[in-house]
Amino acid sequence: xxxxxxxxxxxxxxxxxxxxxxxxxxxxxxxxxxxxxxxxxxxxxxxxxxxxxxxxxxxxxxxxxxxxxxxxxxxxxxxxxxxxxxxxxxxxxxxxxxxxxxxxxxxxxxxxxxxxxxxxxxxxxxxxxxxxxxxxxxxxxxxxxxxxxxxxxxxxxxxxxxxxxxxxxxxxxxxxxxxxxxxxxxxxxxxxxxxxxxxxxxxxxxxxxxxxxxxxxxxxxxxxxxxxxxxxxxxxxxxxxxxxxxxxxxxxxxxxxxxxxxxxxxxxxxxxxxxxxxxxxxxxxxxxxxxxxxxxxxxxxxxx
Amino acid sequence: xxxxxxxxxxxxxxxxxxxxxxxxxxxxxxxxxxxxxxxxxxxxxxxxxxxxxxxxxxxxxxxxxxxxxxxxxxxxxxxxxxxxxxxxxxxxxxxxxxxxxxxxxxxxxxxxxxxxxxxxxxxxxxxxxxxxxxxxxxxxxxxxxxxxxxxxxxxxxxxxxxxxxxxxxxxxxxxxxxxxxxxxxxxxxxxxxxxxxxxxxxxxxxxxxxxxxxxxxxxxxxxxxxxxxxxxxxxxxxxxxxxxxxxxxxxxxxxxxxxxxxxxxxxxxxxxxxxxxxxxxxxxxxxxxxxxxxxxxxxxxxxxxxxxxxxxxxxxxxxxxxxxxxxxxxxxxxxxxxxxxxxxxxxxxxxxxxxxxxxxxxxxxxxxxxxxxxxxxxxxxxxxxxxxxxxxxxxxxxxxxxxxxxxxxxxxxxxxxxxxxxxxxxxxxxxxxxx
Numbered sequence: 001x002x003x004x005x006x007x008x009x010x011x012x013x014x015x016x017x018x019x020x021x022x023x024x025x026x027x028x029x030x031x032x033x034x035x036x037x038x039x040x041x042x043x044x045x046x047x048x049x050x051x052x053x054x055x056x057x058x059x060x061x062x063x064x065x066x067x068x069x070x071x072x073x074x075x076x077x078x079x080x081x082x083x084x085x086x087x088x089x090x091x092x093x094x095x096x097x098x099x100x101x102x103x104x105x106x107x108x109x110x111x112x113x114x115x116x117x118x119x120x121x122x123x124x125x126x127x128x129x130x131x132x133x134x135x136x137x138x139x140x141x142x143x144x145x146x147x148x149x150x151x152x153x154x155x156x157x158x159x160x161x162x163x164x165x166x167x168x169x170x171x172x173x174x175x176x177x178x179x180x181x182x183x184x185x186x187x188x189x190x191x192x193x194x195x196x197x198x199x200x201x202x203x204x205x206x207x208x209x210x211x212x213x214x215x216x217x218x219x220x221x222x223x224x225x226x227x228x229x230x231x232x233x234x235x236x237x238x239x240x241x242x243x244x245x246x247x248x249x250x251x252x253x254x255x256x257x258x259x260x261x262x263x264x265x266x267x268x269x270x271x272x273x274x275x276x277x278x279x280x281x282x283x284x285x286x287x288x289x290x291x292x293x294x295x296x297x298x299x300x301x302x303x304x
Numbered sequence: 305x306x307x308x309x310x311x312x313x314x315x316x317x318x319x320x321x322x323x324x325x326x327x328x329x330x331x332x333x334x335x336x337x338x339x340x341x342x343x344x345x346x347x348x349x350x351x352x353x354x355x356x357x358x359x360x361x362x363x364x365x366x367x368x369x370x371x372x373x374x375x376x377x378x379x380x381x382x383x384x385x386x387x388x389x390x391x392x393x394x395x396x397x398x399x400x401x402x403x404x405x406x407x408x409x410x411x412x413x414x415x416x417x418x419x420x421x422x423x424x425x426x427x428x429x430x431x432x433x434x435x436x437x438x439x440x441x442x443x444x445x446x447x448x449x450x451x452x453x454x455x456x457x458x459x460x461x462x463x464x465x466x467x468x469x470x471x472x473x474x475x476x477x478x479x480x481x482x483x484x485x486x487x488x489x490x491x492x493x494x495x496x497x498x499x500x501x502x503x504x505x506x507x508x509x510x511x512x513x514x515x516x517x518x519x520x521x522x523x524x525x526x527x528x529x530x531x532x533x534x535x536x537x538x539x540x541x542x543x544x545x546x547x548x549x550x551x552x553x554x555x556x557x558x559x560x561x562x563x564x565x566x567x568x569x570x571x572x573x574x575x576x577x578x579x580x581x582x583x584x585x586x587x588x589x590x591x592x593x594x595x596x597x598x599x600x601x602x603x604x605x606x607x608x609x610x611x612x613x614x615x616x617x618x619x620x621x622x623x624x625x626x627x628x629x630x631x632x633x634x635x636x637x638x639x640x641x642x643x644x645x646x647x648x649x650x651x652x653x654x655x656x657x658x659x660x661x662x663x664x665x666x667x668x669x670x671x672x673x674x675x676x677x678x679x680x681x682x683x684x685x686x687x688x689x690x691x692x693x694x695x696x697x698x699x700x701x702x703x704x705x706x707x708x709x710x711x712x713x714x715x716x717x718x719x720x721x722x723x724x725x726x727x728x729x730x731x732x733x734x735x736x737x738x739x
Binding site for chain 2: 057163300
């Protein structure tokens with residue numbers, strides 16, 4: 001500024017405007033320090049603010065995926081427990097069938113065995129009707145319908161998939177297909193577990209030599225076949241659990257990196273901000289001191 | 305040699321008067337050192353017409369001119385009119401930018417981002433609620449949570465839009481207040497017209513009404529903050545003032561023509577307010593953009609719900625509302641699968657979210673560019689004002705120096721007078737009386 005004359009009002013105005021600016025800058029760094037954020041309003045950094053909004057949305061999406069994964073894991077754990085229990089029950093039936101098939105049992109013995117088989121059958125159906133969070137685990141996507149009802153072996157559900165979104169664009173089927181193991185009983189004559197169990201019960205009830213022989217041949221074979229499909233179902237549930245575990249690790253590492261990025265974008269760096277703050281404070285104090293000295297002196301101080 | 309006896313006394317008297325005028329003017333300057341709009345004044349001096357001493361008593365025969373002291377011609381203002389023009393043009397620009405920056409700052413406050421209570425947070429919660437519904441499609445509490453999150457989202461859209469609309473209508477109210485009869489424009493114009501009359505009377509009487517001119521310049525400075533002005537000085541001393549893009553001059557002589565129609569091209573505070581309050585102005589554009597985002601949310605969610613029972617009603621940020629109830633909300637295409645709810649949840653991070661973050665960027669850019677032009681405008685204005693102050697402002701050191709100069713001049717003139725007095729005393733009382 002090439003200015004010849006400097007008037008008192010100019011000096012005063014200049015000092016005032018310098019003090020105001022110093023105070024404004026001090027105030028900005030103070031706000032950054034107290035809020036811990038360098039973007040308080042979009043205009044502080046329009047692009048940064050856009051990124052912050054995006055990242056906040058992404059983080060919220062990730063925590064939704066995380067809760068979906070937790071829900072899926074609970075679902076598969078409950079399925080696993082139910083399938084394990086069904087397997088135990090089928091093993092017990094197998095022991096009973098082996099014992100009944102050796103041809104040395106009295107009719108009353110066979111009746112007693114039959115009573116236990118019937119009980120185990122209804123326990124298997126009960127396990128198939130396991131619920132998690134009010135939803136049936138094994139009725140396909142018809143989670144409001146019980147897969148089996150008392151008095152009927154007919155499967156009530158469908159073959160639909162229950163899925164959970166476990167990542168951006170990634171969904172995972174969490175329900176196991178138990179109907180392909182249990183089937184729809186004697187009426188359907190599908191050779192599945194409930195059909196085999198109904199046959200066993202019928203053979204035990206009649207107790208005839210040919211029926212008892214069938215117990216240790218076709219029935220035993222049927223049980224073994226169904227046990228292996230049951231194991232397949234268990235393996236697939238285990239695989240789903242593994243995938244959920246992996247997805248959970250991935251989501252939490254994404255959360256960590258997004259949080260770090262968000263912090264880079266919107267959080268104030270304390271070292272820098274504190275240094276700026278001390279600078280601004282020093283500048284402000286200096287401006288105040290200077291004004292106190294400059295404005296006071298004039299020619300009048302030296303005239304008599 | 306005939307020189308009138310009292311010539312010396314007259315010269316001394318003129319000297320006394322001129323120096324007194326100097327002292328008084330210096331006093332006036334000092335007194336007004338802090339008066340806004342004051343222009344320092346200076347006494348313009350000239351040599352008084354000289355006395356011709358006839359030739360016969362002169363050696364060369366041509367006669368001589370004897371100086372008769374000093375005359376005060378005028379007391380004038382020290383002011384650069386070119387700087388006034390610059391100052392006023394820049395004052396309009398600066399106050400235009402300042403108004404934009406402060407009003408758009410209010411819009412930014414209304415948008416309230418980045419935060420945990422704004423639209424983006426409400427939108428995230430809405431998508432999460434749908435995801436939870438997808439996990440338990442028949443749960444009444446999950447259904448209720450979706451409805452509530454949707455209502456929160458709709459209300460947040462409504463309230464942000466209505467706050468922006470309020471800022472917009474406040475701008476329009478402020479414009480109306482400033483331009484109303486008896487408002488600031490007409491007050492300034494009336495005062496300028498009144499000063500025009502007084503100035504023209506004084507000018508015609510051959511005077512230089514410095515303090516009235518200062519008052520008028522100060523009013524013109526203030527008026528320039530409201531809109532661009534152009535001032536034409538007439539030969540009778542009055543100023544004709546064109547105001548913004550009004551058809552007729554606002555002030556011409558003693559006549560004020562107001563109210564008149566202005567447009568946003570008028571500049572200054574009024575131009576900025578007109579631009580901001582217009583539906584096609586900056587706030588209007590931002591509101592349209594926000595409505596666009598609301599429209600995206602509405603159409604994206606409704607597209608996944610049955611046409612007979614849409615989730616949202618309305619088509620803009622101000623009209624968006626939840627029309628679904630827990631009984632009409634559709635989470636699954638077949639009972640219990642939750643697939644539809646999952647598809648809605650999958651909208652998270654999609655077009656509506658991206659649209660909104662772009663909107664936040666738009667607001668941020670608008671405010672930050674308004675703020676930086678306001679900052680530039682005000683620093684340019686203060687630079688011009690400094691130049692003007694440098695020419696017209698009162699420097700107390702300078703005035704003190706002048707005061708001493710005039711004081712010494714007065715003292716010397718007084719000494720001159722007493723010397724002449726003693727000379728005359730010798731002539732009248734001591735010459736010839738004793739003989």
